[in-house]
Amino acid sequence: MAEFNVLWLQSSGCGGCTMSVLAAEDPGLFATFANFGIRMLWHPALSAETGPDALAILERIERGETRLDALLVEGAIPRGPNGTGRFHMLSGTGRPMLDWVRSLAALAGDVVAVGSCAAFGGVSAAGDNPSDAAGLAYDGMVEGGILGSAFRAKSGRPVINVAGCPTHPNWVTETLMLLSMGALDVEDLDLYRRPRFYADHLVHHGCPKNEFYEFKASAEHFSEIGCLMENLGCIGTQAHGDCNTRPWNGEGSCTRGGYPCINCTAPEFEEPGRVFTETPKLGGIPIGLPTDMPKAWFIALASLSKAATPKRLRDNAHAPRIVTPPTARNTKRT
């Protein structure tokens, strides 16, 4: 098995994608590396090399002495102040990370943006974007970023955006496994160049609150187990991700934890133009429609289903736990 050389750099982010990826399961991170011939040339949190030894690894790649199959970048890249990139000088090198990433990306077989900051700017670009941070190939929803919209890695592929805040550990390991096998191509990426294996799903799929959703039996406050869409800001019906069919940390997901999906795999999720945990409404009706749902039908179905809400769901929706269990019925045909 030929070795698949990867380098991981961190810039304007929180390190949370690394922390998340360390909790990859079946296989775990180190088993993924071992079983797919992935060689981590250097990772700031995991590698032994420090100082000049670490720098030497980067320089060997720059000189073309070490093949770089995939460059993984975690965190947005600050372009400020005044376009210099000096809001993050890679320590010990006197060079802005902006410069390092541009240089190394040009040499990489593929470039992978790990998490929504590296992909689109993410939370590091929130508010008035004090550090002028951008993603590798996107600045929010706009193509470009620090590498420019024309950028293609040596493979001919654009930057692959394993977006999420944080990213799911297995989204990263599966992307690496597929790349190492030469099995991830442009058609496997969605509109925002996220791997379709997770981005073609909606967070709504498999949400345990689905029955509440069907009948618009909604929670009004946190800790109530009803649907979070009508009042508490959940946009899982519009958010791309398989978070509820492939849970987090064993059995979790945002909605399973009782709080709304904030669409963290999407560009500009960090500035939703509203409070994250409150649903904006017009005439009492939530503004955001479920994906691909015609408005008139949604309103008609919502009012119909609301009128038909079973008592059980109405009771449970406002309680912190199931207070009215489903009736046990004999489902055998007689």
Place this chain on the structure above:
Amino acid sequence: MSAPTRIIAGPFNRVEGDLEIRLDIDDGRVVAARVNSPLFRGFERMLRGKDPRDALTITPRICGICSVSQSAAAARALAEAQGLAPTPEGAIAAAIIHGVENLADHLTHFNLFFMPDFAKPVYEGVGFHEQAHARFAAGAGSAVRAAVDARTQLLHIMGLLAGKWPHTLAIQPGGVTKAPDARDKVRIIALLRAFRAYLEADLFAGPLEAFAELADPETLRHWHRAGTAGDARLFLDAADATALGEMGRGPDRFMSFGAYRLDEGPLFRAGLLRGGILSDVPHDAIVEDISHAWMEGGAHHPFEGETSPDPAMAEPGYTWCKAPRLAGETVEVGALARQIVDGHPLARALGHGGADARARVIGRLLEIARLVIELEKLALRLDPGADFIRHGVIPDEGRGAGLVEAARGSLGHWVVVRNGRIANYQIIAPTTWNFSPRDAGGGAGPVEAALEGAPVRAGEVTPIAVQHIVRSFDPCMVCTVH
């Protein structure tokens, strides 16, 4: 005497985030150190003008390793602004979520960040090296892999209680968003017991209680000599062989904001131990000095603080980190400080007159043992029929401080609300305290001072002693500047 030589140590890895240290070296010793936190993001500016509730979504994303701590501090600050307290059960659930994060962080630090230095070629031929290499070679050692697996399993508690980790919205000013049921409770207990079994096999090679109850350095020595198994003993071997206990002297001032606030009070008490005397923390005496930061403005208490980066990055600034001081003095924060303030006798003895690199690691081991025991008790107290949240409304005008303990020490959020919006939001993270630059009086930050006197071997560019000292503080650089 020759003129000091200067080296710039970086990229300084196996810390959270990016770190650069400028060292002046003379006669085989560090004579001065300046710590640079090289990344600026500007969270305090991003938050201005937002609805205060949005802080619960934004601030955890300051840090992916102390995410829950940021969450807890934001929730506490907003709770104070509205005069709200969590329900007793909500406080227990939040404490478990927070405790699991801190445990995972301590485990990551010991196995992935700190111990791999003892596996390096520089120690080849020294007694502990062969075993250290087998257990802790970066990315490959058997202990590294076992720790990552144990951590992954432990974090399943986050899946059950907090939805996911990092970056949960589960902790709210009045409690938590999910009321665990009886099944959640028993699974949490099962996961904690599995984690205890891992620790008792791999790290302590014996009962947690035996380590948690060590009363003084003498009983620690007996515990160390009583066997050869367990990575904690391997650490003590390596610490003896490398004179770790003589490196990295910190200030004789330890602070804790109090950890895991429950209805009956914090699990680990709050306070300041200064020169051996315990007092309350004088919160009003916290000031952030910016004389040596690339920041514009003046020195303020965080309620009046500002964050205006200097685009010219002008001298004498040499870092994006401000310099928090308590009544004009540095303090050390972290697991050891927390255990010292709480009155643990071994921690008190190890920190007498100021901590060292060995003491900080022992403080973390002590806290791992104590915390698992306490979390098991808390999990047993979870009442699946109780209310886990209390609801309130944030007033249009108000302010609040959220003071908690992250894995790395005291974390504070100070929020000012005007016209229903965030008018000011200031954050001081643990590593801001420990890795602060010089202040207006020229006083060095705690790590800068701790590095003075560190031995430098011939030809070393990133001295191994410097690496031990820096990593003994377990810096989180992304939190530091935020």
